[in-house]
Amino acid sequence: MYECPHCEAEINTASEICPHCGADLIAEAEPTPPVPLRKVLLRWGILLGILLASLWGFLVFVMPAHRGDSALEAETRAIAALNDVHAALEAYAAAQPGRSFPRSLEELGERARAAAQLAQSEGYQLQYTPGAAGADSVIHSYSLQARAGNFSYRNFYMDESGTLRATKENRAATSQDPPL
Numbered sequence: 431m432y433e434c435p436h437c438e439a440e441i442n443t444a445s446e447i448c449p450h451c452g453a454d455l456i457a458e459a460e461p462t463p464p465v466p467l468r469k470v471l472l473r474w475g476i477l478l479g480i481l482l483a484s485l486w487g488f489l490v491f492v493m494p495a496h497r498g499d500s501a502l503e504a505e506t507r508a509i510a511a512l513n514d515v516h517a518a519l520e521a522y523a524a525a526q527p528g529r530s531f532p533r534s535l536e537e538l539g540e541r542a543r544a545a546a547q548l549a550q551s552e553g554y555q556l557q558y559t560p561g562a563a564g565a566d567s568v569i570h571s572y573s574l575q576a577r578a579g580n581f582s583y584r585n586f587y588m589d590e591s592g593t594l595r596a597t598k599e600n601r602a603a604t605s606q607d608p609p610l
Contacts, residue, residue: 511549
């Protein structure tokens with residue numbers, strides 16, 4: 431129920447004509463003016479802008495950043511991993527009587543594990559090969575290899591001398607390859 435705007439008598443909301451004063455209630459209702467096209471376009475533009483900004487923000491956090499030369503970045507990280515493992519092996523050997531190297535990288539602990547994971551995250555497989563034990567049953571040599579999973583990347587080799595060698599060929603690098 432609401433009041434008639436002319437006689438202020440209480441009438442039914444569905445009434446088109448006031449039963450008390452006979453006023454035409456439909457003809458007096460003001461039509462709503464149409465919304466200007468500019469205002470509609472402005473609202474849609476703001477909505478689209480918010481949607482695009484949200485999508486862009488989502489993609490920034492989800493998509494990895496690919497800037498620069500990915501092969502160079504992967505090779506640089508593989509070299510860093512080889513250098514980390516080499517440093518850990520040198521520290522291990524310095525602490526051992528007779529300057530011996532371990533039978534596996536597991537004896538080096540978290541430092542070698544982190545370096546191997548860094549290499550693996552770039553598509554490289556790190557491989558440690560201890561040398562043969564000498565007459566004193568101690569390992570005095572080793573070789574490290576970083577094999578690329580991508581054939582366009584270089585493969586690396588390092589031994590106890592610390593000289594880094596590389597090859598672009600589809601094979602493991604060896605001590606015969608040129609040093610970097």
